[in-house]
Amino acid sequence: MAMSASLARRELDVQRYPLIVVILVPLVAIFLQVLIPRFVPKFDLLDLPLLVTIYFSVGWRNPIAGTITGAIIGLVQDALTSQPLGMNGISQCVVGFFAASLGVKIDVENPGTRLLINFAFTLMNIGIYLFIMHHMLAFHVRTNWLHEAIKAVINSIVGVFFFDILDRVRPRD
Amino acid sequence: MSRYKNILFLVAVLVFQIIGLAVQIRRPNPTGGDQPAVRLIRYWAISLMSPPEKVVHGSGTGLRGMWSNYLDLRHVRQQNQELKQQVGRLQLEQAGLLEDARQGQRLQTLLAFKEHYISSTVPAQVIGTSGTDQSRILYIDKGAKDGLKPDMAVITPDGIVGKLKDVYAHTSQVLVINDQTSGAGVLLETTRLRGVLRGNALGQPQIINMLPDERVKPGERVITSGGDQIYPRGLPVGVVDRVVADTQNPPYIDIILKPAANLGHLEELLVITQASDRMPAKEQQDLAQSAAQGAAVSQQRASDILAERLPGLSDPTALADPGPGQKPAPAATPVVPPPLHPPPALHADHYSPLATPPAASLTPGQAVVDPKYAPAPKSQVAPADKPAAETKLPASKTLASKVPAADGDKTDTGVPVKPKHPATGPAVPGDPAKPKVPKVVVPAPEPAAEPPAGNGPQPQ
Numbered sequence A: 001m002a003m004s005a006s007l008a009r010r011e012l013d014v015q016r017y018p019l020i021v022v023i024l025v026p027l028v029a030i031f032l033q034v035l036i037p038r039f040v041p042k043f044d045l046l047d048l049p050l051l052v053t054i055y056f057s058v059g060w061r062n063p064i065a066g067t068i069t070g071a072i073i074g075l076v077q078d079a080l081t082s083q084p085l086g087m088n089g090i091s092q093c094v095v096g097f098f099a100a101s102l103g104v105k106i107d108v109e110n111p112g113t114r115l116l117i118n119f120a121f122t123l124m125n126i127g128i129y130l131f132i133m134h135h136m137l138a139f140h141v142r143t144n145w146l147h148e149a150i151k152a153v154i155n156s157i158v159g160v161f162f163f164d165i166l167d168r169v170r171p172r173d
Numbered sequence B: 001m002s003r004y005k006n007i008l009f010l011v012a013v014l015v016f017q018i019i020g021l022a023v024q025i026r027r028p029n030p031t032g033g034d035q036p037a038v039r040l041i042r043y044w045a046i047s048l049m050s051p052p053e054k055v056v057h058g059s060g061t062g063l064r065g066m067w068s069n070y071l072d073l074r075h076v077r078q079q080n081q082e083l084k085q086q087v088g089r090l091q092l093e094q095a096g097l098l099e100d101a102r103q104g105q106r107l108q109t110l111l112a113f114k115e116h117y118i119s120s121t122v123p124a125q126v127i128g129t130s131g132t133d134q135s136r137i138l139y140i141d142k143g144a145k146d147g148l149k150p151d152m153a154v155i156t157p158d159g160i161v162g163k164l165k166d167v168y169a170h171t172s173q174v175l176v177i178n179d180q181t182s183g184a185g186v187l188l189e190t191t192r193l194r195g196v197l198r199g200n201a202l203g204q205p206q207i208i209n210m211l212p213d214e215r216v217k218p219g220e221r222v223i224t225s226g227g228d229q230i231y232p233r234g235l236p237v238g239v240v241d242r243v244v245a246d247t248q249n250p251p252y253i254d255i256i257l258k259p260a261a262n263l264g265h266l267e268e269l270l271v272i273t274q275a276s277d278r279m280p281a282k283e284q285q286d287l288a289q290s291a292a293q294g295a296a297v298s299q300q301r302a303s304d305i306l307a308e309r310l311p312g313l314s315d316p317t318a319l320a321d322p323g324p325g326q327k328p329a330p331a332a333t334p335v336v337p338p339p340l341h342p343p344p345a346l347h348a349d350h351y352s353p354l355a356t357p358p359a360a361s362l363t364p365g366q367a368v369v370d371p372k373y374a375p376a377p378k379s380q381v382a383p384a385d386k387p388a389a390e391t392k393l394p395a396s397k398t399l400a401s402k403v404p405a406a407d408g409d410k411t412d413t414g415v416p417v418k419p420k421h422p423a424t425g426p427a428v429p430g431d432p433a434k435p436k437v438p439k440v441v442v443p444a445p446e447p448a449a450e451p452p453a454g455n456g457p458q459p460q
Helices: A002-013 A019-038 A041-045 A048-060 A063-079 A087-105 A111-136 A145-168 B002-026 B036-071 B076-110 B281-309 B395-402
Strands: B117-129 B137-140 B153-155 B160-167 B172-176 B184-188 B194-199 B205-210 B221-224 B236-245 B253-259 B268-276
Touching: A019 A041, A019 A048, A019 A063, A019 B036, A019 B117, A041 A145, A048 A063, A048 A087, A048 A111, A048 A145, A063 A087, A063 B002, A063 B036, A087 A111, A087 B002, A111 A145, A111 B002, B036 B117, B036 B137, B076 B281, B137 B160, B137 B268, B184 B236
Parallel strands: none
Antiparallel strands: B117 B137, B117 B268, B137 B172, B153 B160, B153 B268, B160 B172, B184 B194, B184 B221, B194 B205, B205 B253, B221 B236, B236 B253
């Protein structure tokens, strides 16, 4: 009974986006992410592609779609860095999976909820990324946890407004 | 099974990516870059992002160029004047440092050290970044088609920026010096301590694994050491910002630097495509021009200083004592200074030039070898009308009569002059360049009524 109710809610609340939006929004987010730090160096504290992953995952409410979205966006991000391919891919596919799983259970339209899930998933993404870097790849790099916490706070605040903007590209029923 | 399909799918994707990571780490490309498959994926991503980046960069450059070239020309004349003055001042400074540079080059030649000069560069524009603070990467609009290769140094006029990592056909990746995976050999300019530079988690360049040294102070300049074979030696890196203890590797310290180049706002870069051990022709030309200009100014300054400190050389009346109650003579118009010969001695003594016999002619235990060099006692200085036989030759007259002046150096009045020396510097005992003191010619003895020649004064 409970399962059927959950499925019904999922069927009702699942968001559908045009294909062009699904392709263009991540591309634009990645493009802005690599372009704006040229003019605003501190912009790299923000992670727009991660916010896009979270947004689509909680909107689709489909863990497989969230996993694929996170993996592709993360791999493109990795390809633009000097790091091995897969570091962002792994972390963001995990985030996409859990964001989609969470979207089935809670109301993600509320700004407070969005603030919290953005903060939590940003921390999760950073944690997985650093775990891969330190323990799987054994890179000898230093971590400033305060810096990472500030990143999570900034992402969660900006994410609220960013989700609001993305809501406008969503087709109305 | 369908119940676990989501989690199985996640696990499959994770395993796939972890295997990919392991392959990249365990099988690095022997040539130093990425593996072909990874490079292909990077190439696709960069090809996806580069065109819009170039469009944005081109349009921004066009707008800025239109503004700066046509609209905002208010202070160009003044700026041009200031720049000209600055160029002149820098040329003089360069001339002043020229001798030091030449000396340094001679020493380097002695030590068989090969200085690497930047002989050719390619200017490039920054079109993008990696977009994450985990990887300090820049993208520039020049690539292999422009002659760029991996590991070439990237600089600005202010200081070093980084090195090329991956080079594609029309774009290249620049690994900036504040990245945690970068590395550069650096040298602290004052303390001459060497170290390795790399970035920290906050994107600050730092010299790692340094032993504590109290001499390292904030503000000290840091330059490239040239030991990494990427950055030419002597390029500015930055200044010491602060020294912090390395908590993970005690007792080492980390020296945080403030980079010379503004790494946060980079637009135009120079890629060093060639470095040679010969100074470029253009640089040699500039150096020669600066040297000539500096020599002219130095000569002018030397004559000014001479005229100021020794006014008697240029104005004979300047040193004349006007006497009590007399007004000093008005300043005469500048005249050409006479040759810098010392004025003749009025009364020669032991300290007069050439009044002392050469050391080779002296005999131990004997006061004076040649009586001609003996100082004449006052009682023997005869007046002009006294017979020469009763007097000895005054030293001044001795010099005047015995020392043959060099050609043309004897004046009409018989005043002895210093012979010309082959070297301009002061004569040093035992120096082969020292002019030989001419032999004293002893005249033949005169009749008995006359005093022995050579000892008596010549009649005036």
